[in-house]
Amino acid sequence: KAGVTQTPRYLIKTRGQQVTLSCSPISGHRSVSWYQQTPGQGLQFLFEYFSETQRNKGNFPGRFSGRQFSNSRSEMNVSTLELGDSALYLCASSLDPSNQPQHFGDGTRLSIL
C-alpha cells in the first residue's frame, strides 16, 4: 500500500512569505505528526493531529500552524518565513494515538532565500 505522501517535495520561498505543506497519510491512518529536520537542531517535533484536533505541540513559535481534514490529510503552514525556517519538513502517520509506530514520508525540502 502507498506510503506517506508529502507535497511538494521541494519549495523555494523568500523571507516574509508564507507556505503551506501537505501530507497524505497511509490509508487508514488517522494520526499525523510533523517534524522539522535541520543540520543544527536535528529532528524536532512540531505538532500532532488526530481526528482533526491538535493533540500535542512542540516548542515552535505561533508562525507554525497546522490542521487536519476529515479524510486525515494534514497541512502545515508557516507564516512570515525566516531564513532559519529552511529545513526538511517530515510528516509521519500512525493508525491512532497509541503505541502504533509512526511511518515517515520523504519530506518537503523548504529553502528560504
Place this chain on the structure above:
Amino acid sequence: AQSVSQHNHHVILSEAASLELGCNYSYGGTVNLFWYVQYPGQHLQLLLKYFSGDPLVKGIKGFEAEFIKSKFSFNLRKPSVQWSDTAEYFCAVAAPGSARQLTFGSGTQLTVLP
C-alpha cells in the same frame, strides 16, 4: 523535558565488523524507545522499538538493541555489518503510552567500507 544523546556522530567500519551505537536518554519515568534508520535518499524507517518486557529487542535486518534502565541506555547492535547498512541512525524516545511526539537524538552516520 526528555532528551536523547547519541555520542557517536560518525562511525566507520569495515564489512563484517561488529556494530554498537550508543544512545542515552533522560526522562524520569517510563519511556518508549525506538531506533530509526535513514538510508541515503530514503525516508526514515523503524528498525526496532521497546515498550516493555524483554529488554533485548530484535528488529529488522539483524539489528538488536538492549534497554538498560539503570543506565538510561538503549544501545543498538549488529554482530556483522554489511555495506548496505551505510545510513544514518536515530535513537528516539516517546512518553509512555505513545509512539508519537518523538524526541530524537542527533543521529549517527554509519559508513561501512566494502
